[in-house]
Amino acid sequence: MPEERERLCKVWLASSQSLGCKARDRLYAAYGNAEAVFDLFSPDFLDIIGNKAYQELKKTRDMGLDKLALALERIGAGVALPGDKAYPEILNNIIDPPDLLFFKGILRREEARSIALVGSRRETRYGREQAHKIARGLAENGITVVSGLARGIDTAAHLGALEGHGRTVAVLGSGINNIYPPENKELAERIIASGGAVISEFAPGAPPAAYHFPFRNRLVSGLCQGVMLIEAREKSGTLITVGHALAQGREVFALPGPVDMPGSRVPHQMLREGARLATSHEDILEDLGWSQPVPKARQLEFIPPDLTNEQRRIYDALCDEPLGFEELADRTSFEVMELNAQITLMELGGLIQTLPGRVFRRTH
Numbered sequence: 001m002p003e004e005r006e007r008l009c010k011v012w013l014a015s016s017q018s019l020g021c022k023a024r025d026r027l028y029a030a031y032g033n034a035e036a037v038f039d040l041f042s043p044d045f046l047d048i049i050g051n052k053a054y055q056e057l058k059k060t061r062d063m064g065l066d067k068l069a070l071a072l073e074r075i076g077a078g079v080a081l082p083g084d085k086a087y088p089e090i091l092n093n094i095i096d097p098p099d100l101l102f103f104k105g106i107l108r109r110e111e112a113r114s115i116a117l118v119g120s121r122r123e124t125r126y127g128r129e130q131a132h133k134i135a136r137g138l139a140e141n142g143i144t145v146v147s148g149l150a151r152g153i154d155t156a157a158h159l160g161a162l163e164g165h166g167r168t169v170a171v172l173g174s175g176i177n178n179i180y181p182p183e184n185k186e187l188a189e190r191i192i193a194s195g196g197a198v199i200s201e202f203a204p205g206a207p208p209a210a211y212h213f214p215f216r217n218r219l220v221s222g223l224c225q226g227v228m229l230i231e232a233r234e235k236s237g238t239l240i241t242v243g244h245a246l247a248q249g250r251e252v253f254a255l256p257g258p259v260d261m262p263g264s265r266v267p268h269q270m271l272r273e274g275a276r277l278a279t280s281h282e283d284i285l286e287d288l289g290w291s292q293p294v295p296k297a298r299q300l301e302f303i304p305p306d307l308t309n310e311q312r313r314i315y316d317a318l319c320d321e322p323l324g325f326e327e328l329a330d331r332t333s334f335e336v337m338e339l340n341a342q343i344t345l346m347e348l349g350g351l352i353q354t355l356p357g358r359v360f361r362r363t364h
Contacts, residue, residue: 009034105197119153127231137281139166175206231263322361
């Protein structure tokens with residue numbers, strides 16, 4: 001199919017580590033589309049893209065498009081181009097939208113409400129705990145949490161969203177098949193398994209080159225309606241994300257911190273310059289007019305094990321929201337002793353969880 005061949009030719013162009021956006025755009029200007037570039041590829045291209053990019057593209061071209069497609073299938077990588085159902089429409093309005101995105105997991109054309117949480121890789125306990133708490137609160141209110149899977153604040157944000165049983169998206173500065181930092185490989189797998197996504201505009205095997213991260217930061221902010229800054233030191237790469245957010249017309253929030261901590265200087269400066277002060281997820285929801293929670297999009301469907309009729313009544317009663325003991329008793333019509341017994345059995349089976357104040361919720 002012509003469309004599929006054009007798609008694979010764009011993947012071929014993305015496979016070159018040395019082919020920058022400007023050189024790629026010069027190729028499109030000269031030849032029209034990626035398929036024509038592939039078909040007419042010759043040493044004449046050296047003057048346009050340079051020797052290193054030429055050699056990289058020649059090597060991949062010699063493999064053939066069929067092998068390229070097979071390699072993507074083998075690692076479970078999806079490819080989203082502008083106009084695809086999996087390509088986020090919100091990126092069409094940013095400067096330098098990506099020509100294509102590689103992804104694992106579920107990527108959507110529309111992500112109704114999203115917030116990026118960004119901050120220092122050298123986080124403090126305070127910053128880590130606040131990032132986790134805010135991300136969890138956002139996730140519990142149906143807000144997608146976007147971050148960069150880096151050490152520190154990014155990691156805390158993704159973990160908080162997962163604990164809130166919500167959706168989170170990680171935007172990488174490396175390829176989706178070369179997770180960086182390596183210790184977050186398991187976290188990336190959890191994000192994918194939960195119904196979120198791990199995405200990158202770099203080839204699946206691309207290394208975490210230093211220049212990748214400032215470039216990818218425009219996507220972190222571009223995917224969201226707002227960016228929350230939690231701890232950042234002077235000259236931090238996080239400032240690049242904030243700069244992109246301002247250029248893209250996104251709301252910028254900042255968490256105040258201890259005045260004598262290095263990580264508080266940048267957030268405090270941002271607050272002085274007009275960023276919105278936020279100390280909780282409620283502040284963000286209120287400022288963006290999202291105070292009324294929306295139903296969370298269903299993640300991967302969880303099919304519980306066989307339940308007794310009594311356990312099914314409890315499980316169904318907790319479908320929409322956590323309930324206190326008395327509310328649960330009213331909805332299920334159980335006597336106190338019987339309800340206590342069933343709750344204990346379901347907790348042991350990992351089906352429900354007890355929250356403070358004897359409030360119960362489903363674990364899936």
